[in-house]
Amino acid sequence: METKIKIGISACLLGENVRYDGQNALARHITGPLAEYLDFYPICPEVGCGMGVPREPVRLVGTLENNKLMGRESGKDWTGIMRTWAEKTLPQIEEKQLCGFIFKAKSPSSGMCRIKIYPEEGGQPNSYAGTGLFAGMLMERYPLLPVEDEGRLHDIVLRGNFIERLFVEHRWNKMLASGRNMKNIIDFHSRHKMLIRSHDVTLYRALGKLVGEGKHMGLEKLFESYHALMSTALAKKPTIKKNVDVLMHIMGYFKKLLTTDEKKECLELIGNYKTNLLPLIVPVTLMNHYVRKYDVAYLNEQYYLNPHPLELKLRNHA
Structure with missing residues (x-):
């Protein structure tokens, strides 16, 4: 990689x-x-808004629809203070071109989901579905930004999907830097077709139609609409069924090139992956072999076959 991917992260996780x-x-x-591969940009909203270290722990108090960030013992209300600080800090996400954010799980300020909310009168939590104050503001302001918490990233499927989205977002930002024109977005879409298809085939087709009609809608609207639709598609997890569809689609490009034995080997490995006997990396490695052997230029440019560094081993378990 020429440059590392810039990503925000809860400072304590570093x-x-x-x-x-x-x-x-x-x-x-x-x-x-x-x-x-990642260039981390640490943020601690509690320290950032003026809480000391060490300090009184805080929690969310109220209801799921209306809650405040308050000191556990003192009852001090930090909601307004943190909101004011966050409004000044959040623009840095865009200014620094961060490609995603990793939150601290279970944090009343930084947790992205499943945060306890306590009733005002005290006692046990009345909800376990809250969102940390800062995390909620960030996700509301940047709804297309890939986000996860460190707890969920122990899940190999969620981890793989998140990292894949970071790399795509990084490539998107690099493409924008080189110019918003039809040539760039056509090239970007062409190289990401298979990858997007592995997440959502309906949105994959919608994106193709969008690019095809792009010259009639204005570049600004085209790029904005494409990014929104692409981000929505990539937020959906790939499944074995979706990957099998893409693998069979890729195999179609070799149908006049493969020998009978090679076709049999492809179908056998895809079938073993389909029945969960092999990880995705096995049929993908074979496809890459045939791309090089038969010099299929179109497939050689498909990010689906090489979405992120092999060293991360994200396809070795799925």
Whole structure:
């Protein structure tokens, strides 16, 4: 990679001692293997808005629809203070061209989902479906930005999908930097066709139609609409069924080139993947072999066959 992918992250996950107890929550499954490819931009909203270290822990109080960020013992209301700080800080996400954000799970300020909300009169939580105050503001302002929390990233499927989206977003930003024109978006879409299809075939077709009609709608609207639709598609997890569809589609490009034995081998490996006997990396590796052997230029440019570095091993278990 020429440049690393810029990504926001809760500061405690990088090992910074900014938690309420003066400790950190170093996430080695994130900072280890991904550090070679990601440029982390740490943010701690609690320290950022003026809370000290160590400090009184906070929690969400109220209802799912209407809650506040309050001190557990003192009852101090930090909602307005954090909102004011966040409004000044959030524009940096766009200014720094961050391609995603990793939140601290279960945090009342940074948790993206399943946050406890306590009743005002005290007692046990009345909801476990809240969103951290800062995380909620970030996701509302940048609804297309790939986001996850470090807890969910232990799941290999969620992890693979998130990392894949980061790489696509990174390539999208690089394409924008080279100019918003029809040539660039046609090339971008052409190289991502198979990848998008593996997430949602309906939206894949809609994106193709959008690019085909793009010259009649104006570049600004075209790029905005494409990014929104693409992000929606990529947010949907690939499944074995979807990948089998793409693999069979790729195999169609070789139908006049493969020998009888080669076709048999392809179908056998795809079938074993379909029945969960082999990980995705096996049939994809074979497809890459035939792309090189038969010099199929169109497939050689498809990011589906090489969406991220092999060293991350994201397709070795799916």
